[in-house]
Amino acid sequence: MNLLVYGLVTGVLFGFLLQKAQVIRYEKQLGALRLMDMTILKFMLSTILVGMVGVYLVKDFGLVKLSIKATALGSNVLGGLLFGAGWGLLGYCPATNAGALGEGRWDSLWGILGMLFGAALFAEAYPALKPVYSWGNYGRITIPGVLGVNHWFVIPVVVIGVLLLFKWFEKKGL
Amino acid sequence: MNSIKTAAKKTWNPYFAGALAGVLVVLSVWIAGKYFGASTTFARSAGMIEKTFAEERVSRMAYFEKYTPKVDWQFMFVVGVFLGSAVSSVTSGTFRKQAVPDMWRERFGPGIGKRAVAAFAGGAAVLFGSRLAGG
Incomplete structure (x- = not known):
């Protein structure tokens, strides 16, 4: 029960921030895919930087566990390509689609129906798709793990790289 | 930064x-042990819908054994995103009932049918792709 309340409150706050930053707009999502407007990348990468530093900090104090997904090239690449094509057509991703509905952009309703259909289709295809998961499967690896260094050597490099990218976005007026 | 002016x-x-969303991620992981996600909710919801007319079949499907069709933290998170966006847009006067996005209209015209077909097909590919890639 508690978890459901946490989920709702977290979602309300996240949806509020997404709407304020306009990242749920079709124009902003397509703007990024068309390399015209990097608003959603600015938002997303800022979230990742703060999240990365914060989560690793609390992890080092033994307060949380990481949730590392497997690196399985077959399913990651094929799924990613399909996701990208669908994203370009719909103009929202699953979370921003819910946000778009919240601000009255009701073409997101078609998106919800499509996503439910896609999920049902995937559930049917799942047994047949199982072999794909074994293609290029490296298991639950991380960059610090592969390099054999402490994560605090990798984190500053990522931070600096993203900040340079931000500087470039601003210089180009994206 | 003047916070009242900003709000x-x-x-x-x-x-x-x-950056604020990043703080929210850290607090969520810390307090609830939950990382952000949305696509699993559509997988579980598809299962919940299918269960209403084919309960026995759903109970035998491997995918729904892995992702039990139920309302969980993430389902409420997705509902929350909808509500949070509604609150923000209504209070700031940016809520707008719109059938076809402006950028789409410029290129493909105001037809609702064409937009519906693209959005439905796009949504199906988005979900199939994200489930295949691992969420």
């Missing part, structure tokens, strides 16, 4: 709002 503004700087 009243229609739009926030994406770096600022994104």
Whole structure:
């Protein structure tokens, strides 16, 4: 029960921030895919930087566990390509689609129906798709793990790289 | 930054709002042990819908054994995103009932049918792709 309340409150706050930053707009999502407007990348990468530093900090104090997904090239690449094509057509991703509905952009309703259909289709295809998961499967690896260094050597490099990218976005007026 | 002035503004700087979302991620992981996600909810919801007319079949499907059709933290998170966006847009006067996005209209015209077909097909590919890639 508690978890459901946490989920709702977290979602309300996240949806509020997404709407304020306009990242749920079709124009902003397509703007990024068309390399015209990097608003959603600015938002997303800022979230990742703060999240990365914060989560690793609390992890080092033994307060949380990481949730590392497997690196399985077959399913990651094929799924990613399909996701990208669908994203370009719909103009929202699953979370921003819910946000778009919240601000009255009701073409997101078609998106919800499509996503439910896609999920049902995937559930049917799942047994047949199982072999794909074994293609290029490296298991639950991380960059610090592969390099054999402490994560605090990798984190500053990522931070600096993203900040340079931000500087470039601003210089180009994206 | 004057926080009252900022809160009243229609739009926030994406770096600022994104960084706040990062703080929210850390608090969520810390307090509830939950990382953000949305696509699993559509998988579980598809199962919940199918269960209403084919309960026995759903109970035998491997995918729904892995992702039990039920309302969980993430389902409420997705509902919350909808509500949070509604609150933000209504209070800032940016809520707008719109059938076809402006950028789409410029290129493909105002037809609702064409937009519906593209959005439905796109949504199906988005979900199939994200489930295949691992969420």
